[in-house]
Amino acid sequence: MVEKITLKILRSIPSKGVKPTVEKYSVPVFKGMTVLDSLLYVKGHLDHSVSFRYSCRMGNCGSCSMVVNGSPRLTCQTQISELGTKEVEVRPLENFPVIRDLVSDYDEFYDKHREVKPYLIRRDKTEEEHPTSEYLQSREELDKYIQFALCIKCGQCFHACPITSTDIRYLGPQALSQAYRYLTDSRDQDNHERIEAVNTRNGCWGCHLAESCSEACPKGVDPSLGIQLLRRMVLGSGHKKRQKG
Amino acid sequence: MSKRKRGSTEPEMRSARKGVRRWLYYHPQGLGRTAFLFHRVTGLGLTAYFVVHVLSVGTILSGEDAWEMFLEIVETPVGWYGELLLLAAIGFHFANGVRLILGEFGLTLDKPTRPDYPFKTGSFNLAQKSLLVLAFVVAALFVLLGYLFIFLEL
Amino acid sequence: MLHYATGVLIVVFGAVHLATHSFLGVEGYAGSLQYLSVIGRYRTALFAFTLEALLVTIAYHGLNGTRMILLEFRQGERWNMAVNWLLVAVGILVVAYGTRTVLGAYLWG
Numbered sequence: 001m002v003e004k005i006t007l008k009i010l011r012s013i014p015s016k017g018v019k020p021t022v023e024k025y026s027v028p029v030f031k032g033m034t035v036l037d038s039l040l041y042v043k044g045h046l047d048h049s050v051s052f053r054y055s056c057r058m059g060n061c062g063s064c065s066m067v068v069n070g071s072p073r074l075t076c077q078t079q080i081s082e083l084g085t086k087e088v089e090v091r092p093l094e095n096f097p098v099i100r101d102l103v104s105d106y107d108e109f110y111d112k113h114r115e116v117k118p119y120l121i122r123r124d125k126t127e128e129e130h131p132t133s134e135y136l137q138s139r140e141e142l143d144k145y146i147q148f149a150l151c152i153k154c155g156q157c158f159h160a161c162p163i164t165s166t167d168i169r170y171l172g173p174q175a176l177s178q179a180y181r182y183l184t185d186s187r188d189q190d191n192h193e194r195i196e197a198v199n200t201r202n203g204c205w206g207c208h209l210a211e212s213c214s215e216a217c218p219k220g221v222d223p224s225l226g227i228q229l230l231r232r233m234v235l236g237s238g239h240k241k242r243q244k245g
Numbered sequence: 246m247s248k249r250k251r252g253s254t255e256p257e258m259r260s261a262r263k264g265v266r267r268w269l270y271y272h273p274q275g276l277g278r279t280a281f282l283f284h285r286v287t288g289l290g291l292t293a294y295f296v297v298h299v300l301s302v303g304t305i306l307s308g309e310d311a312w313e314m315f316l317e318i319v320e321t322p323v324g325w326y327g328e329l330l331l332l333a334a335i336g337f338h339f340a341n342g343v344r345l346i347l348g349e350f351g352l353t354l355d356k357p358t359r360p361d362y363p364f365k366t367g368s369f370n371l372a373q374k375s376l377l378v379l380a381f382v383v384a385a386l387f388v389l390l391g392y393l394f395i396f397l398e399l
Numbered sequence: 400m401l402h403y404a405t406g407v408l409i410v411v412f413g414a415v416h417l418a419t420h421s422f423l424g425v426e427g428y429a430g431s432l433q434y435l436s437v438i439g440r441y442r443t444a445l446f447a448f449t450l451e452a453l454l455v456t457i458a459y460h461g462l463n464g465t466r467m468i469l470l471e472f473r474q475g476e477r478w479n480m481a482v483n484w485l486l487v488a489v490g491i492l493v494v495a496y497g498t499r500t501v502l503g504a505y506l507w508g
Contacts (some may be wrong), residue, residue: 070272070273071272071273094261094263094267095261095262095263096261097253097257097258097260097261098261104261105253105257105261107253108253108258111253143357143358143359144357145357146357146359147357147358147359147360148357150360160271162267162268162271162278162281163471164262165262165263165264165267165268166262166264166265166267166471166472167470167471167472167474168255168258168259168262168474169474170471201470206471207349208281208284208345209277209281209345209348209349209368210275210277210278210280210281211275211276211277211278211281211366211368211369212271212275212277212278212281214366214368214369215273215275215277215278215366215369217364219360219364220360220361220362220364220365221360222357222360222364222366222367222368224366224368224369225354225355225357225366225367225368226357228348228349228350228351228354228368229351229354229357231349231350231351232350232351235350255474264472265472285468288461288464288465289464289465289468291461292457292461292462292464292465295457295458295461295493296489296493299454299493299496299497299500300493300496302500303496303497303499303500305434305437305438305441305500305504306499306500306503306504309434312434312437313434316432320432335413339410339413342406342410343410346403346406346407349403394421
């Protein structure tokens, strides 16, 4: 006998005015089946109009972030058996506009990521464009930021953050921890532009240490830790807080 | 370059936000999130109390009769239990505030490491967790002391 | 930053306030609230100074906290200005009224 679960999917198409409704599908479960597998089963056998985003299926790309039974999860890394329920409810992430069904709009999220200049900045701008050699780095220097470099931009911290849920200007845990990741990188020589970008009320001073982002993170990045260390760094840099919107 | 729409518009962003409701429910409800909610609620409550307190204590300038009338309103069982609630809020806000100040300057937190599964949360480590539990203990202690002082006249 | 500083200060002043309130020439809880003992306390410099300090620091800390929360609710220049000025006005009013009480009781009480 094949075991079956009920997969509940919150479906909507905001651009066409289709209101959110929960649709139920009966899905047979096999050993080791992930939530993403069950979604693919629905798409393949029951309803091809169900939309969701996924890519690597191995927890490296971060595109299959959804809310499974109330918690943010990478669906490709969540086995149905570990949930332990006969009903599995899948919803799109909150704090993101929904495009269709489980697909959410990451534009704002990536814009905020861009705002903290997530790339190496060199003092010598011609060298930045045309580097003459590799930038060497010791293992200790790598260890300082490697935790934050594991971020896969899955958006789960953005979903979890209570400040983000009210404040649309707040940069969010992802962008701020990435700012810290580049500021501690020994190859990065910027000490002005990026600090200016995060030294605002909507930047690192907007965090109120609710720890939700770190709890949500599927990769152990601990964005909250990054933000607190970023504050200390910004404070130590002696920059005046920028008063902006 | 194709003309792709870049960035969400403000109404789009706004419509996706659930606002204050997200303070109240969130799954899984971590201890840090609970502390965040409590800190905000007690903070707002204490501010409101502070304003009312300043305004009402001003009656002392109007002489003894006015003051006695004010006391008659406050010095009732309801007022005393309210005072205990006040002490609980003060105790929690104070002790949790100390935890937040330490944490927000990066003190008491773990150093960044290479994370291995199962992940540990360095920003909500044993030190921070015990400080948070301590905040609840302090709140309880304040209430206890207040109870002894107000009701048993120690 | 001032928010953290005032937070710490309130703890200090608050402790002194509670201590003086409870132990300055009074007997028990009920005694601490009688008109004469309250007025008597107001006339000691330490109590009056702590009270005034508490007044200013709590007003700043509390209203700034409220401001932070309010500014998270909506974004925009007009909202920011409205919230800021409203809370500054409330702060000035509360501090002025409180100072009137403290000074009045201290000098003429």
